Amino acid sequence: MSSSSSPSPRPLSLGVIFLTLYIDLIGFSIIFPLVPDILSHYLQVGGESGLLAALLDGTSTLAGWLGKDRNFAAVLLGGVLSSLYALLQFVFAPFWGALSDQRGRRHVLTLTVAGTAASYLLWVVSGSFWLFIAARLLGGLFAGNISVATAAVADVTTREERSRAMGLIGAAFGLGLVTGPGLGALAAQWNLLESAPGLARIGINPFSAPALLSLILSVVNLVWIRRRFAETRPETSAAEAGTPPPAVRLRNPLRAALELPSPVVRRVNLIGFTFALGFCGMEFALTFLGADRFGFESKQNGLMLAFLGLCSIITQGMIVRRLLKKVDEITVLSVGLVCAAVGFVTVGLAPSVPLLYVGLGVLALGSGLVNPATSGLISLYAGEHEQGRVLGIFRSLGSLARAVTPVLAGIIFWMLGGALVFLIAAVLALGGWWVARALPPPEK
Numbered sequence: 001m002s003s004s005s006s007p008s009p010r011p012l013s014l015g016v017i018f019l020t021l022y023i024d025l026i027g028f029s030i031i032f033p034l035v036p037d038i039l040s041h042y043l044q045v046g047g048e049s050g051l052l053a054a055l056l057d058g059t060s061t062l063a064g065w066l067g068k069d070r071n072f073a074a075v076l077l078g079g080v081l082s083s084l085y086a087l088l089q090f091v092f093a094p095f096w097g098a099l100s101d102q103r104g105r106r107h108v109l110t111l112t113v114a115g116t117a118a119s120y121l122l123w124v125v126s127g128s129f130w131l132f133i134a135a136r137l138l139g140g141l142f143a144g145n146i147s148v149a150t151a152a153v154a155d156v157t158t159r160e161e162r163s164r165a166m167g168l169i170g171a172a173f174g175l176g177l178v179t180g181p182g183l184g185a186l187a188a189q190w191n192l193l194e195s196a197p198g199l200a201r202i203g204i205n206p207f208s209a210p211a212l213l214s215l216i217l218s219v220v221n222l223v224w225i226r227r228r229f230a231e232t233r234p235e236t237s238a239a240e241a242g243t244p245p246p247a248v249r250l251r252n253p254l255r256a257a258l259e260l261p262s263p264v265v266r267r268v269n270l271i272g273f274t275f276a277l278g279f280c281g282m283e284f285a286l287t288f289l290g291a292d293r294f295g296f297e298s299k300q301n302g303l304m305l306a307f308l309g310l311c312s313i314i315t316q317g318m319i320v321r322r323l324l325k326k327v328d329e330i331t332v333l334s335v336g337l338v339c340a341a342v343g344f345v346t347v348g349l350a351p352s353v354p355l356l357y358v359g360l361g362v363l364a365l366g367s368g369l370v371n372p373a374t375s376g377l378i379s380l381y382a383g384e385h386e387q388g389r390v391l392g393i394f395r396s397l398g399s400l401a402r403a404v405t406p407v408l409a410g411i412i413f414w415m416l417g418g419a420l421v422f423l424i425a426a427v428l429a430l431g432g433w434w435v436a437r438a439l440p441p442p443e444k
Contacts, residue, residue: 097392
């Protein structure tokens with residue numbers, strides 16, 4: 001399925017796509033465990049004035065309304081910064097997906113990975129909070145890799161194996177998010193300024209080493225894409241029929257989702273979005289639940305998140321691929337949503353650590369079934385020449401969920417109780433299950 005612009009006549013393999021995403025997600029998640037320390041560093045550098053101080057004062061006011069102290073305000077500010085990144089993903093993921101429908105997956109992946117590398121380079125020399133914010137915003141603008149790679153999976157697979165192959169996307173996602181934070185924590189132990197204080201003149205800071213590692217991974221990924229990522233989009237499309245392709249432009253992703261011509265695709269988007277709201281709320285609240293209920297510290301919370309990620313990798317990389325050989329995507333989706341609902345309730349009400357881990361295992365199983373099933377159904381219901389655009393809209397809705405949940409889940413957690421976050425997530429999962437019951441079987 002390669003075109004004349006491909007660097008190699010060999011067809012693209014799923015293994016190449018998997019490694020592309022895995023390298024990208026390692027670099028993306030290196031920053032995850034560092035945000036609180038990064039904010040503390042810039043507050044010390046900037047003193048009690050400047051952008052960071054103003055933002056912290058605003059979140060301190062909100063924390064006061066919630067009956068919490070300034071330490072919680074810093075946590076809330078970290079959530080706000082994550083929300084800004086996710087909002088840019090929400091806006092630009094459909095754009096990159098649609099562009100890849102016209103220009104090709106390899107071309108757009110090259111652009112987005114190069115832009116991501118530029119954001120990491122800016123982070124390396126972020127001697128001020130302004131530059132750090134600019135680096136994060138630039139990274140969010142170019143964060144279209146997952147939707148484009150997902151469309152490439154649709155290009156190189158048959159309709160019968162489409163959803164099974166989507167499990168590889170989830171496995172790469174989970175493996176990258178397990179590997180990256182650990183590497184970030186290790187890299188943060190190396191402060192470049194201790195051996196070369198003069199580097200501070202060019203913006204080198206105590207967290208430049210993790211940023212440099214992310215930059216190196218992005219450059220490696222860029223070389224990998226140029227050498228091994230063969231183009232998957234055929235050149236024959238609407239232009240061959242004498243119809244010029246529509247112009248690719250930025251649009252309101254919510255309006256684009258609502259205006260999709262297929263009502264079935266709209267329903268699957270609704271299922272994916274509501275489930276993402278519940279799951280992202282769980283992710284935000286989980287470590288706070290562990291600390292409040294069981295006295296977990298960073299080590300125990302890290303082990304808990306690693307267990308959740310490992311279970312998700314096993315489910316999406318192994319279990320779902322075998323399950324989809326025997327049952328259809330709608331059944332897998334329905335079972336996954338019910339399992340997730342049970343897992344949400346079990347975790348939210350768990351009176352002991354063993355039961356907490358049982359709930360996490362059931363929850364990981366459910367989410368591991370839901371994610372490839374929804375991606376596969378979106379791809380199967382969509383037309384062959386709009387895979388990038390439609391999958392980009394689907395991924396952007398997940399980014400919207402990540403943008404709104406940190407603040408909403410935080411307010412619910414500290415005002416109404418931690419268990420309520422998980423119970424609401426269970427209701428959202430069951431709502432998705434109710435909608436999934438009416439989905440028609442996709443054509444294969």
